[in-house]
Amino acid sequence: MKITQAFRFEAAHYLPNVPETHRCKRMHGHSYRVELQLSGPINPVTGFVLDFFEIEAAFGPLLKRLDHYCLNEVEGLENPTAENIAIWIWRRTKPELPQLCGVRVYETSDCWADYAGEDD
Ligand SMILES: Nc1nc2c(c(=O)[nH]1)N=C([C@H](O)[C@H](O)COP(=O)(O)OP(=O)(O)OP(=O)(O)O)CN2
Ligand SMILES: [Zn+2]
Numbered sequence: 001m002k003i004t005q006a007f008r009f010e011a012a013h014y015l016p017n018v019p020e021t022h023r024c025k026r027m028h029g030h031s032y033r034v035e036l037q038l039s040g041p042i043n044p045v046t047g048f049v050l051d052f053f054e055i056e057a058a059f060g061p062l063l064k065r066l067d068h069y070c071l072n073e074v075e076g077l078e079n080p081t082a083e084n085i086a087i088w089i090w091r092r093t094k095p096e097l098p099q100l101c102g103v104r105v106y107e108t109s110d111c112w113a114d115y116a117g118e119d120d
Pocket of ligand 2: 013024028029
């Protein structure tokens with residue numbers, strides 16, 4: 001069984017490695033949406049793969065490190081593309097939530113990145 005919980009954060013960023021002419025070279029902001037996917041068996045007593053409250057408690061501190069910050073100033077996010085944010089979240093969340101099987105980061109409603117640990 002797979003479950004997904006979504007979170008939101010607001011942040012500023014710029015992309016340091018794009019050409020000068022690229023508009024994302026300039027500081028700007030996004031309303032990001034993060035989806036954490038977890039998979040595992042359903043506990044027959046609770047009916048949960050994992051209580052959504054437990055996911056929230058595990059992810060909350062990391063979310064606070066992103067919300068209303070300039071992402072380029074967050075350690076490990078010097079080049080804060082959606083792809084790199086997804087990897088950053090995966091590496092810090094997987095130890096806390098072993099059932100994690102995917103991280104999706106939406107930069108806009110039309111653009112997102114998925115990471116499931118394939119490069120680790
Ligand atoms: N593969 C990636 N490509 C781009 C990324 C990324 O993370 N991965 N990021 C950007 C910029 O952050 C850019 O700000 C993305 O938003 P944008 O295209 O500007 O979308 P908007 O909805 O804000 O703009 P519209 O004017 O509505 O198109 C670029 N590429
Ligand atoms: Zn952007």
